Amino acid sequence: MAYTREIHTLIIGAGTSGLLVAQGLKKAGLPYSIFEQESSSAYQTRPREWGMTLHWGSSHVSKCLPPELVERMAEAYADPTVAPDAVTGLPIYNGKTGELIFEMKAERPCRVSRKKMRNLFSEGLDVSYGKDLVEIVEDGEKVRAVFRDGTEAVGDVIVGCDGAHSRTRTCICGEEGAGLTTVPLSMFNFTQTFTAEQAMYLRKLNPLFITSIHPDHGTMFWISIQNVPDPGKPETWMYQLLMSWINNPLSEEENTYEGRLAFFKKRSEEWAEPWKSAGRWVKDGTQIPMDPGTYWEKAAPWDSRGGKMTLCGDAAHPMTPHRGQGLNNALQDSSNFVAAIQEAAGGTKSLTEAVAAYDKEVLERGTLEMQVSLKQTMFIHNWETLMQSPMVKMGMHQAKKEKARTSEEAATE
Numbered sequence: 001m002a003y004t005r006e007i008h009t010l011i012i013g014a015g016t017s018g019l020l021v022a023q024g025l026k027k028a029g030l031p032y033s034i035f036e037q038e039s040s041s042a043y044q045t046r047p048r049e050w051g052m053t054l055h056w057g058s059s060h061v062s063k064c065l066p067p068e069l070v071e072r073m074a075e076a077y078a079d080p081t082v083a084p085d086a087v088t089g090l091p092i093y094n095g096k097t098g099e100l101i102f103e104m105k106a107e108r109p110c111r112v113s114r115k116k117m118r119n120l121f122s123e124g125l126d127v128s129y130g131k132d133l134v135e136i137v138e139d140g141e142k143v144r145a146v147f148r149d150g151t152e153a154v155g156d157v158i159v160g161c162d163g164a165h166s167r168t169r170t171c172i173c174g175e176e177g178a179g180l181t182t183v184p185l186s187m188f189n190f191t192q193t194f195t196a197e198q199a200m201y202l203r204k205l206n207p208l209f210i211t212s213i214h215p216d217h218g219t220m221f222w223i224s225i226q227n228v229p230d231p232g233k234p235e236t237w238m239y240q241l242l243m244s245w246i247n248n249p250l251s252e253e254e255n256t257y258e259g260r261l262a263f264f265k266k267r268s269e270e271w272a273e274p275w276k277s278a279g280r281w282v283k284d285g286t287q288i289p290m291d292p293g294t295y296w297e298k299a300a301p302w303d304s305r306g307g308k309m310t311l312c313g314d315a316a317h318p319m320t321p322h323r324g325q326g327l328n329n330a331l332q333d334s335s336n337f338v339a340a341i342q343e344a345a346g347g348t349k350s351l352t353e354a355v356a357a358y359d360k361e362v363l364e365r366g367t368l369e370m371q372v373s374l375k376q377t378m379f380i381h382n383w384e385t386l387m388q389s390p391m392v393k394m395g396m397h398q399a400k401k402e403k404a405r406t407s408e409e410a411a412t413e
């Protein structure tokens with residue numbers, strides 16, 4: 001494509017969305033610079049990583065990645081030997097009896113490792129590490145990113161791909177407008193390896209993931225495969241365990257690593273197999289963090305300062321994770337952003353118009369999904385409302401205005 005205007009994009013954050021934007025711009029022959037707050041070593045040794053279900057969002061990956069990386073997509077899978085058509089959805093069980101209640105349908109679902117996906121998407125990119133954005137300054141027609149180390153970068157547009165606690169969002173919307181709302185959700189999300197026999201036992205029901213809701217208190221207990229370094233050595237397989245519930249029954253004294261592990265093990269005893277055994281097999285000394293659920297309740301049209309600054313991925317729509325939509329939407333944002341910059345560089349739209357159209361769609365889609373995901377989170381943690389949650393009508397499919405309305409109506413019937 002011939003371009004009539006040079007537009008240099010500054011990408012803040014080298015998570016999945018930022019890297020995909022960079023790959024897409026590179027593929028389109030458009031200039032960019034990408035900045036990550038962490039040092040390159042901290043980026044590779046993060047104490048916390050998790051897996052994600054990639055499903056409807058995968059079509060957006062191939063729009064941005066070069067064909068040679070698309071071909072290597074399996075390198076990002078938790079288990080590269082499990083093809084995306086091996087599984088049709090997420091099976092959900094009654095935690096007390098072990099009966100299958102429902103399968104949450106999804107389009108070619110696969111579990112990807114957040115870390116492996118970042119490493120694949122980083123290939124061929126020159127990421128500037130140790131660049132923590134602190135401020136954005138308008139500079140005539142240009143825009144300037146100011147980093148904590150005192151350095152600066154100048155471009156035509158800044159895209160904030162800096163995650164749920166986005167500094168870019170704060171720079172654009174102010175502290176008050178960018179602030180997140182905490183919902184009364186408590187989540188233990190951690191990883192574990194097991195003995196070879198135990199590891200194989202935990203994959204018997206499904207090669208990727210299983211989840212369950214306990215009817216007595218609505219607690220969710222999820223088990224998924226997160227990394228299979230050697231398919232022939234199950235003792236190397238890393239699992240992701242996630243237990244979540246509404247409100248926090250732990251007192252301040254109990255809310256320590258020891259207290260949380262004791263709570264987790266005690267609660268696991270109330271489960272059917274294989275969750276009960278998984279709980280018993282979690283090793284002594286395992287440090288379990290506790291996270292709340294958050295989302296951007298105040299999401300509203302933001303001022304892009306004439307197309308000079310915008311948001312992408314979790315920065316634009318941080319959401320609760322129980323519908324598995326954050327990554328999938330982030331991938332669509334990335335590919336849409338690249339298309340918007342192509343339009344502006346090609347002269348079919350001004351940068352202001354192209355970014356305004358991009359912003360409108362992202363905000364609408366993101367706000368809808370934040371609401372649907374929140375409903376899912378609140379409804380699945382209660383046995384009485386479980387079967388009215390969005391997953392029953394929508395599965396893991398993308399929320400569309402019409403379907404979401406139907407599901408809202410169904411939920412209130």
Ligand SMILES: Cc1cc2nc3c(=O)[nH]c(=O)nc-3n(C[C@H](O)[C@H](O)[C@H](O)COP(=O)(O)OP(=O)(O)OC[C@H]3O[C@@H](n4cnc5c(N)ncnc54)[C@H](O)[C@@H]3O)c2cc1C
Nearest residue numbers: 013015016017037053133162163313314324325326327328
């Ligand atoms: C437990 C859990 C399970 C999930 N499961 C799923 C799932 O099954 N399916 C799904 O679709 N989604 C899922 N998600 C959501 C998914 O993880 C996110 O939507 C996705 O990772 C967002 O990617 P991102 O690139 O927007 O943000 P991030 O991956 O958070 O990347 C942001 C990057 O920006 C950097 N950064 C931050 N601040 C700055 C700064 N000031 N300057 C420079 N760099 C900065 C960060 O270091 C980071 O590298 C889950 C989330 C959780 C918590």
